[in-house]
Amino acid sequence: MKIKHLMITGCLFTAFTLQSCIEEKNLYQEPPTTYSDLNLKLDGDYLFTELPMARSTKPTVIDESKTIVGIAISMTPKEGPNPTSKPYAYGIFQLDKAKNPENLKIRVIDGYTYRISCSMIANAKDSILMEDGGFAAPFDLERNGKIKGECLNKFLTAEQVDGVKFLYNIENPKIQTKSVGQDKCGRPFIERYHGLIDKLNVTDGMENPITLYRRFFGVKFKQTGLESGQLRIQLDDAPSIYLDASGDIHNTVETGLKMVSMKNLTANIPTGVNQHLTENIKVTVYWKKNPGEDEKQIINSTITFKRNYIHSIALTNIDHIGTPGNVGIEIEEGEMGEDPEQDLPWQGDNFQ
Structure with a gap:
């Protein structure tokens, strides 16, 4: 009889001990969320x-x-x-x-x-x-x-x-x-x-x-000397930009300013003088002399565009289309600003 009582007591003690261990283990494994x-x-x-x-x-x-x-x-x-x-x-x-x-x-x-x-x-x-x-x-x-x-x-x-x-x-x-x-x-x-x-x-x-x-840059193109037809300008993976011939070959024709979204959205913005976030983009220019005719590639170049800058790109020697090596590009650039009328000191009211 005593042995039976001892066995029951031992089982109860073991169960109590196990329950205490489980509760203690759960307490430390599941801290409250803050x-x-x-x-x-x-x-x-x-x-x-x-x-x-x-x-x-x-x-x-x-x-x-x-x-x-x-x-x-x-x-x-x-x-x-x-x-x-x-x-x-x-x-x-x-x-x-x-x-x-x-x-x-x-x-x-x-x-x-x-x-x-x-x-x-x-x-x-x-x-x-x-x-x-x-x-x-x-x-x-x-x-x-x-x-x-x-x-x-x-x-x-x-x-x-x-x-x-x-x-x-x-x-x-x-x-x-x-x-x-x-x-x-x-x-x-x-x-x-x-x-x-x-x-x-x-x-x-x-x-x-x-x-x-x-995370964008500005670009516009211009040409002088195109006698006939139309130019199609393609920045890699951007919509096409078009330039028509002028009735007077001495007139300069410009596209509107296009703000082009950049592909690199997460790169750190460099700081300091002459440090810029840039993308090297293939620029291809095609000429179509008459509607319905096939296009002819006249420029295939890679241009470095800067974030936060406007790039004005002139197509040079455009009147020599058909002469290998003559057509080229010239680039001017300037940083975007919030108030262009304040950029030039001689535009102020107090300038004498």
Whole structure:
């Protein structure tokens, strides 16, 4: 009988000990989740020019109610082997709403670093393809572009009841525009701004500026001496630009100024004198003498374009089309500025 009592007592003691160990183990394996407030604020080129102004040309005037800002927030664990990032939240805003820091606050989970990628497209409502009130790339919410992003002026968590939604194409240079001629071009004629904060350790309540840099350059072409026909100018992966002949071969004919979106949206912006973010782009010029005839290639060159600069490109010896080696190009460039009337000192009212 005593042995039976001892066995029962031993079993109860063992069960109690195991239960205590399990509860203690669970207590240490599942610490409570804590949060911090991530405060974001827009900053950068859309407010001012961060480089000294030269003889310059002003980009398009931004209509804040038509300009769209997309912000994608992803998270990476601070600890653990081979940590991988995953979508956390996203937001699509009108610029006038995004400029209010109160609208750019979001609670984030402690124990992670965060990557904030932000794209802004000037006057996007006039240029970006829309369906049923939602925006196409780069503001769509699925990799294949089927789900269009709605501008709600607030952050939404990526993991939703009907699946994960995220701004997967926010760093894709291709944009779905209303213009069929440049739809999905890698360098569309779009004024795009982009900013990035990488590996951010969030401090509760601290303000984190997102510096939005112009990720585009300006270009215009001109020719003197073309007797007949039309020139088609092709910047690699951009829509074609056309120049017609003039009735007077001594007149100079110019294209309109085109703002060309760059492909490199996330590279760091170099600082210092003569340091620029550049892209080397193949430029091909074709001549068609008469409608219906085949084009003839007259120029095939690679030009270095600078972010935030206007490039004026003159096609030289154009009257010698057909003579090998004579047709060429000359390039002038100047930095974009916010107020071109203030660039030249002799334009002031006090100049004598």
